[in-house]
Amino acid sequence: MFPTSCAGCGALGGELCSNCFLQLKQIPRFTCPYCFNFSPGGLTHTHCKTPFCLDGAQSLIQYNKIAKKIIQRTKYSLAYQTLSVVLSQIPPTWYRSIIDFTLRLNPQPHLLAIPLHPKRLAKRGFNQADIVANHLAHLTKLKATHLLVRDKNTSPQALVPSKQARRENIQNAFLFINTNGTIPQTIILIDDVYTSGATAKEAARVLKMNGVQQVFLYTFSHGL
């Protein structure tokens, strides 16, 4: 076994040293996922809504250099524990907003980790969105559901240059599958990073076309 090193600076001792941990920043204020202007709770403004749109989005931390390194190490070095340990080290108060939000929803929402294509999942061995979903399920006691499968092996969104190209890249990437008959009224999509939100918006469209009424997004980090 190699000794654990900090995902941020490489110092030996743990997944993230205290110096790098201090560089993680909570999202100061939430924005509408369509116009990116301020919106309480990250809800989509009424005037920004379209049929089958995402109803709101919240994230835990800002996507800065350290957040990027945590995600990259988790994904590309197959270090499941890096993201998992960081999630559990983040103070409970940083989760207050999403916990309060989910608990106010009635009926209770189901959590849905944005799926990876089966080929990519097989290669990586885990879906990093599941790590975030598992942590939120642990904090909220909400159920996780699997209503989507990734049908198209898309290029990683981070490598697609423009907003328009990202939308096209992800279009029709998801298939709706419902094995247990009842469709949850409200879904909270979970992912690791949120930039333009194109992936979550496409997932929301497919879920709503199949009868889900409200779809929100929660991610580990958010950066534009």
Ligand SMILES: [Zn+2]
């Ligand atoms: Zn460090």
Ligand SMILES: [Zn+2]
């Ligand atoms: Zn808006």
